[in-house]
């Protein structure tokens with residue numbers, strides 16, 4: 599049976615390989631190896647798929663202009679699940695890409711019933727503040743809201759989503775999204791316009807890094823772009839950062855027991871990892887020592903691998919020791935708690951500094 603992903607409801611993704619095959623997504627692994635100084639999300643293969651990334655790679659190699667565009671739906675607290683996309687954006691920004699970052703306040707309102715003013719507040723206080731603290735620079739950056747559009751080009755942006763509607767049919771929409779309501783349809787067309795927009799400013803080669811939950815939008819954006827005689831936008835796809843409940847689950851802003859937020863306290867991190875982080879260990883100490891654990895499904899290990907242990911040798915030792923049973927679940931959790939808390943301590947100081955400069959990011 600053909601897989602179907604509902605971008606607004608997806609709770610887990612079980613089989614990425616199958617999805618990639620069905621949706622014509624190519625493997626990113628050659629680029630994960632070739633890209634220099636890439637963030638762990640890329641190096642350690644959280645980003646596993648792409649469409650036309652070869653075009654972006656050429657731009658990087660030949661120092662040609664390209665733009666990176668992505669969006670965030672401001673629906674609640676900022677957690678690890680949101681960190682992977684911004685670390686990639688910051689990486690491309692350092693490589694010289696023009697950055698377009700938009701806050702999908704319209705989508706949050708239409709699909710999540712969040713009042714527009716609140717969506718804006720969340721976008722600034724949660725998302726943008728953390729982005730700056732994580733290293734997003736003001737250089738080559740345009741940050742804007744879906745309800746306002748990019749400065750000096752508001753009309754063109756607003757019209758784009760409406761004009762895009764002429765280039766699709768209800769049958770196509772139903773085929774891609776299944777059962778869809780008017781709010782979701784408007785959100786999808788707005789997202790298509792978001793993705794095409796940098797081309798109106800003259801940058802023909804664009805990359806949109808997104809999670810697999812956004813797969814449908816990438817297909818619609820590419821179909822509509824070609825029918826409107828734009829270049830085909832390029833994409834990379836990252837796996838969903840696992841929620842605390844297991845490797846195939848998702849962090850959900852409305853359920854604190856599923857996520858670690860970038861504003862969580864030391865105590866909260868410790869309690870959440872100890873209580874909730876799914877373990878690949880054996881049920882008893884004796885069994886664990888005999889049979890060993892399974893790091894590949896262990897959420898604490900996955901966080902270390904994707905975000906917090908940049909040293910390959912150290913990571914490998916943890917992997918091997920856990921697998922052989924030498925390293926216990928409680929010990930692995932201690933390592934992860936320590937790493938997360940040391941990251942958050944510095945990050946939370948940076949957040950306070952970010953608050954002081956945030957207005958500069960909003961002005962132009």
Ligand code: TRP
Nearest residue numbers: 667668669670671702789792793
């Ligand atoms: N739909 C995205 C989300 O749920 C947000 C978004 C809006 C977006 N426009 C976009 C993402 C354009 C990438 C590109 O998070």
